[in-house]
Amino acid sequence: MSSEPLRPRAVSMTASDWDRRYGGADLVWSAEPNVWVRELCGAMVPGRALDVAAGEGRNALWLVEQGWDAVATDFSPVAVARMVEIADWRLGTRRGAFTALVADATDPAPGATASDLVLLVYLHLPREQWRAALASAVGAAAPGGAVLVIAHALRNLTEGVGGPQDASILLDPDDVVGSAEGLPVEVELSELREREVPGADRPALDTVVLLRRRAADTP
Numbered sequence: 001m002s003s004e005p006l007r008p009r010a011v012s013m014t015a016s017d018w019d020r021r022y023g024g025a026d027l028v029w030s031a032e033p034n035v036w037v038r039e040l041c042g043a044m045v046p047g048r049a050l051d052v053a054a055g056e057g058r059n060a061l062w063l064v065e066q067g068w069d070a071v072a073t074d075f076s077p078v079a080v081a082r083m084v085e086i087a088d089w090r091l092g093t094r095r096g097a098f099t100a101l102v103a104d105a106t107d108p109a110p111g112a113t114a115s116d117l118v119l120l121v122y123l124h125l126p127r128e129q130w131r132a133a134l135a136s137a138v139g140a141a142a143p144g145g146a147v148l149v150i151a152h153a154l155r156n157l158t159e160g161v162g163g164p165q166d167a168s169i170l171l172d173p174d175d176v177v178g179s180a181e182g183l184p185v186e187v188e189l190s191e192l193r194e195r196e197v198p199g200a201d202r203p204a205l206d207t208v209v210l211l212r213r214r215a216a217d218t219p
Contacts, residue, residue: 033062034121035195036150036208042066047116050140052133053105053123057083057098060119064091064098068117073103106132114142121150124169131179138183141213147185149176151207153192160205161197176209185211 032038037059041049046067051060053074060072061083074080083100091098103109105120106129118137125133137147151171152163164170173190180187189210194203 031056031058033059034150036193036206037119037121037148038062040148040189040208040210041117044117044146048114048142049117049119050109050115050137051119051121052109052137053120054083054100055079057086057100059121060098061087061090063117064094069097071099071101071109071115073101073105073109075102075104077102105129106136108136109140113140114145115140116142116145118145118147119150120147122152122163124151124164124166124171126169127179130169130171134176134179135183138180138185138211138213143213143215145213146188147211147213149207149209149211151176153205153207155192156205159202161200161202162204171207173207173209176207180211183211184214186214188212 041063046063047069049060049063049068049070051057051063051070051072054060054072055074056079057072060070063070072083074083080100080102087095087098087100101110105123105125118141120133120137123130123133134149141147149171153160154167154170154172156163156170157165157167173192177187177190187209189208191208193206193208195206197204
């Protein structure tokens, strides 16, 4: 099974903080896609994707290699510049299918409406900002489009490994489903999953929720 890095994405860090972190020589996150993105999205018919708070773009870049057209956003300009750099050498003839933009997760993503797939992967924010980010993601999805949320679960604090060490921003499956109440979506999948982490004595615990945007004429 694929792994994730142990380094937490701290909610208190500003765009400037992330600029400094992404400005280092090494990748902050793995170059490989998230294991749940690979599993769930690999079975989907390629279309238009939006990866919100994409970091160095690992999931969006992988989607492009699978035939998707992808927009990846992050609020760190340095992260976005790194995405562009990686895309330039990695994507070859598929380079035109990838777009990287500076944008805040809580705002509508520019040029990314009517997406067949929207990703929110390990985006941990205070509850009000999290609900705004989820609403924005749903707003970017086309009718019938998928919104895939992957997060560090609350139980990860005591039973798992890695991730933010702040209980107030961790998300169990019920938290994600509750945040989607009132949004035009159906819950297609809501699970707590174990993810192997190399070198750790126990797995990480991830929340995996797949939402499906309802058609415009569906109540």
